[in-house]
Ligand SMILES: O=C(O)CCC(=O)C(=O)O
């Protein structure tokens with residue numbers, strides 16, 4: 086597979102610093118996006134599990150809150166490795182621009198069946214959550230507004246300030262602790278990769294239990 090990597094024309098750090106989120110419509114090479122889409126479509130729901138909310142022992146599956154199926158990326162295919170490398174480039178770039186101290190990234194494929202969504206939430210609500218920057222790459226071709234499934238970015242008062250169409254190749258970055266967002270109910274299968282850049286998990290560090 087031939088990829089050109091991150092485009093350098095967009096400077097995501099500026100918009101992140103000023104309003105907390107940014108949309109990057111053609112961030113990845115289309116060949117890489119197609120390979121990731123093929124991978125998720127080939128597998129279907131095989132190897133995926135229902136996504137939960139909450140961490141550790143608090144984890145619950147609640148259909149009314151969140152309807153997606155997920156599979157974590159493990160670098161087992163060339164497309165996954167390429168994608169994770171691009172995220173690593175981005176991590177370094179964002180750290181230089183914003184000094185967020187991002188340390189590592191985790192990412193999962195997500196499939197939302199028709200009729201499902203994800204209610205408005207923050208990705209890092211609890212104090213001890215090490216997620217700082219969220220990234221979502223969409224994999225669906227020819228998405229229409231009438232098909233629902235937009236990512237609705239909210240302001241602090243809960244008003245929707247932007248709808249982002251989950252169209253293949255579009256990537257959205259937002260600050261995990263401060264940008265409320267929801268996946269509005271989708272009318273067709275909706276495929277994406279959601280990723281989180283984390284700071285070093287101080288709970289695992291020396292001197293802690
Ligand atoms: O798929 C999206 O647009 C957002 C997904 C999301 O909010 C999440 O997985 O936390």
Ligand SMILES: [Fe+2]
Nearest residue numbers: 206207208266
């Ligand atoms: Fe989220």
